[in-house]
Amino acid sequence: MTQRKRSRSIRNAAIVGVSTALLGVTAPVTASAAGGSTTDALTWSACEGTGLDPRQECATLDVPMDYADPDGPRIEMAVSRIPAEKPDARRGALLLIAGGPGGSSLNDPSGKGQKLPQEVRDTHDLIGFAPRGLAPSTPADCGLEYGDLATSRLRPWPAPDGSVDGNMTTARRMADACARNGRELIKHLSTxxxxxxxxxxxxxxGExxxxxxxxSYGTYVGSVYAQLFPHRTDRILLDSVDNPDxxxxxxxxxxxxxxxxEDTFPHFAAWASKPGNPDRLADRAADVRPLFLRLAARLDREPIPWPGANPEELNGNVLRQTMLDSFAAPGRYPTLARLMRAAAEGTVPPAPQAPPEAVLQNVAAVGAGVLCNDVAWPKGAAGYEKDVxxxxxxxxxxxxxxxxxxLCAAWPYPPREAPVRITDRGPSNVLLVQNERxxxxxxxxxxxxxEALGRRAVMVTVDSTGHDSYLANGNACGDATVSRFLATGQRPGSDVYCD
Known part of the structure; x- marks a missing residue:
């Protein structure tokens, strides 16, 4: 089956793009047996869109919607690849697993994949995919109200007085929309x-x-895969690692x-008080935290209208959400600093440009389905009130x-299975890389x-700041250690620290 013409940009909070590239049709890859059963072959053809490496090609794989009913309804999974650059030296395939839930790696073979060492690109096909529910795979959609698509609404920020009543109301409204509009697929989105x-x-x-x-979330996906299919794994890199509790x-x-x-704020404060910084906020790092807290409290009391934004006001929680987003990489610090300076002056910058609503709806639905189907959340408000x-x-x-x-606090569907427990049972072929901040x-x-992986893993801790470590916000020592593992399979003899 060829990939259908429904390419559109799919983005998570960091706005991860999806689909694209131009390449001629190639011969199908022959599938090997998996657990004694055959699997449909992939037919590779030109990707839709522009802007990607011309070597990237796309295909569509049919998978069961419900693995408890493998002969029942099927859904589509969009995949992409750039073949190994030296076929004679080819070792296998390297799957790129995006964060989220709600992120796609479909265009990563010609994006971040091209930052990989030449030895890795020579020996591995680079494989991307759009996870189930995320277009151009068979898409999920909850049909949420537009206001509920705001990041500061999707994240459950309490009311200024700490009340969670509004959050519970929002959870019920959003969960009802997913139950009403999500169709059968929403029940089967899970890690x-x-x-x-x-x-x-x-x-x-054929691997x-x-x-x-x-x-990020892809580390949990990768660890669950390595737990469920341990002897189907070769070299597993988990980068910016989730807690598998x-x-x-x-x-x-x-x-x-x-x-x-808390880990990251001191780094931001040092930057925001550095002499010569055009976005400097204070003379001393110690003054940045109280400045932020005062601004957030003031905006809780007196929001500033912000036409074109969602919501259309700069309130305390929008400032807090901007902090959370900006701390993902030091290069984003100016966004927070400039918003703080504007707020201090009673003004706002131009409203940030949002992805198309259809994209936001799709990403929100995938996130909701996975987060709420993976584990049961408490239903009553009392426990949340205490924790908050x-x-x-x-x-x-x-x-x-x-x-x-x-919204999982009001999710109408109980989990269909218990969460996968990550253990030390399986091959010792996992490398973790993690920034300190x-x-x-x-x-x-x-x-x-x-701790959960035990003898299966070795960990590289990096003295760096930001979300995503390898080839992003890490450092030369960490990058070299990871590159050696992907290229040769060689890991450090024990956990290491890169300063």
């Missing part, structure tokens, strides 16, 4: 099913084993933001959001993954 899709893809590629580079799963990822902000109050007292920068109720996946959570 375990994405891992099963990956194994179908591995078989369709006995597959390597992977998972980033099987009791909390994504609740632990949300809660991690309070620690991640504790978080606000201990971590005022994040105002209780990380322990609050997302990461707002989205803090070091503390990465250490939980390291």
């Amino acid at each position: 375990a099913n994405e891992a099963r899709d990956i194994d179908r893809l591995r078989a369709a590629l 006995r084993r597959i390597s992977a580079w998972g980033v 099987p009791a909390l799963v994504n609740r632990a990822w949300l809660a991690a933001h309070e620690r991640g902000v 109050a504790e978080s606000r007292a201990k971590y005022p920068l994040t105002a209780g959001m990380p322990r609050n109720a997302m 990461d707002v989205n996946t803090p070091l503390a959570g990465a250490l939980r993954m390291r």
Whole structure:
């Protein structure tokens, strides 16, 4: 089956683009047997769109919507590849697994994949894909109200007084919309099913084993795949690592933001007080934190109209959400600093440009389905009220959001299976790389993954700031260690620290 003409940009909070490239049709890849069953072959053809490496080609794989009913309805999974540059030296395939949930790696073979060392590109096909539910794979859609697509609404920021009543109301409204509009597919979005899709893809590629580079949420996908299909793995790189706590799963990822902000804020404060910085906020680093807290509190009381933004006001929670977004990379610090300076003057910058609503709807639906289907969330408000109050007292920068109720608190569908428990059973072929200061996946959570994997893993901790380490916000030592692993399979003899 050829890829259908429904290419559109798919983006997560960092706006990850999807689909594209121009290449002639090539012969289908013959699929190998997977667990005794055959899998459809992939027919590679020209990708839609422009701007990608002309070697990138695309295909579509049919997978079961419900793996408990493998002969039932099927859905499409959009995939892409750039073949190994030296076929005679080819080792296998390297799967690029995006973050999210709601991110795509479909255009990564010609994007971040081209930053990989030449030796890796020579020996590995680079494989991207749009996870189930994310266009141009068979898309999910909850039909949410436009206001509920705001990042500061999707993240459960409490009211200025700490109340969670409004969050519970929002959760019910959004969960009802997903139940009403999400069709059968919304029930089958989960990390375990994405891992099963990956194994179908591995078989369709004709690979006995597959390597992977998972980033952020992709580290959880990669670890679940390595747990469910341990002997189908070659070299597994987990970059910016999620906490795999099987009791909390994504609740632990949300809660991690309070620690991640605390880890990162001193780095931002040092930058924001540095002489010569055109976006300098204070003379001393120690003054930046109280400045931020005062501004957020003032905006809680007196929001500033912000025409064209969503929501159309700059309030305390929009400022806090901007902080969270800006801490993902030091290069984004000026966005927060300029918003703080404008707020201090009672003004706003031009409204940020948002992706098309259809893109936001699709990404939000995939995120909702995965987050809410992976693990059961508490339903009552009382527990969230207690947790939010504790978080606000201990971590005022994040105002209780990380322990609050997302739409999963009202999700109408119970999990169809228990979360996958990550263990040390399996081959010792995993490398973790983690920045010390990461707002989205803090070091503390990465250490939980390291502990869970035990002898299977070695960890590289990097003295760097930002979300995404390898070839992004890491450093030369960390990048070299990871590159050697992907190229040769060689890992350090034990956990290492790169300063």
